[in-house]
Amino acid sequence: MxxxxxxxxxxxxxxxxxxxxxxxxxxxxxxxxxxxxxxxxxxxxxxxxxxNEIRLPRALAAAVVGAAFSVSGAVMQAMTRNPLAEPGLLGINSGALFFLTIAFSFFPHLPYLYLVLLSFAGVLFSALIVFAAVYFSKSRMTPLKLILAGVAVTLFFSSLSAALQVYFDVGQEIAFWSAGAIQNIDWHNLLIITPWFIIGMIMVMLISSNLTAISLNEETAISLGIHMTRTRIIALLAVVISAGLAVSAVGAVAFVGLITPHITRKIAGSDYKVILPLSGVLGAVLVVYSDLAARSLFAPVEIPVAVLIALIGVPFFLYLAGRVRHEI
Amino acid sequence: MDIFEVRDVTTGYDKKVVIENFNMTIPKGQITSIVGPNGCGKTTLLHTLTRVLKIKYGAVLMDGKDIFAMNTKNVAKRLSLLPQMSNAPDGLTVRELIGYGRHPHKKPFEGLNQWDYENIDWAVDVTGIKAFTDRPVSELSGGQKQRVWLAMALAQNTDIILLDEPTTYLDMKFQMEILNLLKSLNETADKTIVMVLHDINHASRFSDHMIALKEGGIRKLGKPETVMTESVLKEVFEVDAVISECPFTSRPIITSYQLKG
Known part of the structure; x- marks a missing residue:
């Protein structure tokens, strides 16, 4: 009730x-x-x-990517039992950036949709490397290993991107693209992204009670009959699809996946059947209002929505980090 | 009649092998205690029996069937585990946590029914935690938490219960209460109990069957009278122990010990 x-x-x-x-x-x-x-x-x-053609698709896109980042963050936190986990830990932001850099360096003037799809290819590529590194490491898969592999891949792709951006002098264009990506979303793009987002949401809802058990502890989850490998694969796939498309569409908006799941757990407790949908709605609220503020605060100048959210997100992250009691 | 058979099992963590070519059986309907010094493989063995730890070679059979090949939810209907102390997420209440013990009996998105609530109430009752079922688990003391996690394992209502040092964090009275509870569950409901115990006097008093481990191998197993001997304790724990008879249960207990001379 x-x-x-x-x-x-x-x-x-x-x-x-x-x-x-x-x-x-x-x-x-x-x-x-x-x-x-x-x-x-x-x-x-x-x-x-x-x-109808500019403001509505933009507002809806803000809602969809906000929900995607937020739900993905909640899923990552349940799986790693770490309140500081978020989808960026899978290396997907840097993968998207790397492919974007290649596109701007070698194929300038690609249309928006192609850039989105290329970014998403980068997301898949980086996530694949992270999963392969963990899968072939021979030892037990642990959340910590996943995070370490993600950090390594992030550093690798970020460095490569930085080098390419300097060499081909496209750094500014990429920054400009990322900052303004949310403006470029039209109905056509939105209709391509949204069904995948919905598929991702259905996937995580199907495993929501497993995620609750995993968020308790691994031994308990297994003894309660949770299929760990299956649950992890579904969860990671859903994160890569939904957060990956969101990153590809509007660039990396960090901290949404961190802030709203935390607030959601404060409100709704620890059952992921409730946490996942509610953190989706709250994530949408956060990004829609941030986007609104980003374009009204200093109108007619727009500040990138990612910058605005980072202004809230960084202090929030530090506050959370100070409160974490559990080990990774 | 044996409920578990561990056959030629080799396992461990990452590259470290903890138990190798291990063979063991656990009798059905009895209380079995696994004892041994730190790092001897007690928890590893318990994790192998509960399929928490995958094995490298060999097989673990439950009622003659390979536990790793069985549907994991069906295993969970037969076997519950009380792990060593773990934290619960912030805000989770005692009653909610215990409710998760019913997970193996539920279909996805199926809510708790009357039968689930009866199991939960029973588990709350026998573990004596009624006074704080609405409080967040994270705010409880160590002993209270331990009883709450035990209640969750009991709510799972399985015929096999495995416990990893169930008396840790409990004061003397609650240690006895928990062990008495396990004994009565074994006697009245015919539950098979397998536990890792640090206190070997407790193991001797409450078990039908003891397994003494050292360095990943069985050094002695059998009735408490067989395991609780000076020579076994000297070999397994490297202590000289004085053994006498428990005035309450007539089981052998250690009255004092010193480092091996």
Whole structure:
């Protein structure tokens, strides 16, 4: 009952955020315009086009990537039993960056969708290396090993990217692309990303009770009859798909996967059947409102949403790190 | 009749082999204690029996069937484990934690039913934790936590219970209560109990069967009277022990000991 109320409130906050996003921006738009644009869309009306073709897909994209980062973070934290874990630990951000750098260095002027797909190829590539390193290490797979492999891959790809960016002088373009990626999302891209996000969410919901048991401790999970290998594979695949596509679409927005799962656990306890969907909604809320703030605070100048979230995220991370009692 | 058979098992952690070509059986419907010095492979052996630790060679059979080949959820309906002390996530209440013990009996997304609640209430009752079932586990004392995790293992309602040092963190009274509880579960509900015990006097008083391990191998096994001898204790624990009879149970107990002369 309490959870239903929390869900309803957060969903109302989310929908309000999306509506606010439609309302606020450079062009003057009234509530009536929004209603008209959503209900009787007129392609010849400029205001309708701005609402429907620019602001709505952007707000929805913010919601989808926010949910994807947040749920992926919650899954990573359950699996590693470490409240500081997040999807970036799998090396996927650096893989995406590396492939983007190659694209900008060798194939400039690729359309947005191609860049997204290339980034995602980078995500898959880096995740594959991390998993292979852990799989072929002969010894037991532990969360710590996964994190170490992820850190190594991240350093490797970041260094390669940095070198390429200096050599081909594309650093600024990439920074510019990453900072503004969320603006470039249109309906076409959104419709490509969203079904995969939904598949990822279904996958993690199917293993949600296993994740709860794993978050207790590994011995207990096994003696409760949890299939560890199967659960881990499904969880990692879901993280790579949903967080990977989010990174590819809007660049690495760090800390979402850290902040909202933590807040969610504070509100909703320790059952991942509740934590996963709620952290999805709250992650969407965080990114939608951050995006709104990022483009209204210093309008007409936009600050990158990732920068804004990092401003909240860094102190939050330090606060969390100070509170962690458990070993990795 | 044996419930477990460990056949030519070699296992360990990473490259370190802890037990090699190990053979052992555990009798059904009895209390078996595994004793031995630190690092002798007691916990490794318990983890092998519960499939927590995968084996490199050999086989572990439960009722004649390979435990690693069985459906893991079906194994969980027969066998529960109380691991060594572990932390629970912040905010998790005692009752919620114990509820997870019902997991093997549930389909995905199936809620707890009357039968589950009866098992949970029973586990709460026999472990004496009724007073704090609504409190977060992380706020409890070591002894209270230990009883809560035991209640979770009991709520699983399996016919085999394995325990890794169940009396750690408990004061003298609760140590006796837990061991008496295990004994009565064994006698009244015919549960097979296998535990790693640090205190070999407890092992002697409460077990039907003892296994003394050293350096990954069995040095002696059998009834407490067979294992609790001066020569076995000298070999396994490297101490000179004085053995006498427990006035309450007539089992052999150590009254004092010194380092091997």
């Amino acid at each position: 309490r959870y239903i109320m929390i869900f309803s409130i957060s969903t109302i906050v989310l929908v309000s955020g999306i509506l606010l996003s439609l309302y606020s921006g450079a062009a003057d738009i009234t509530a009536g315009d929004i209603r008209a644009a959503l209900l009787n869309f007129d392609a010849s009306d400029n205001v309708h086009v701005i609402i």
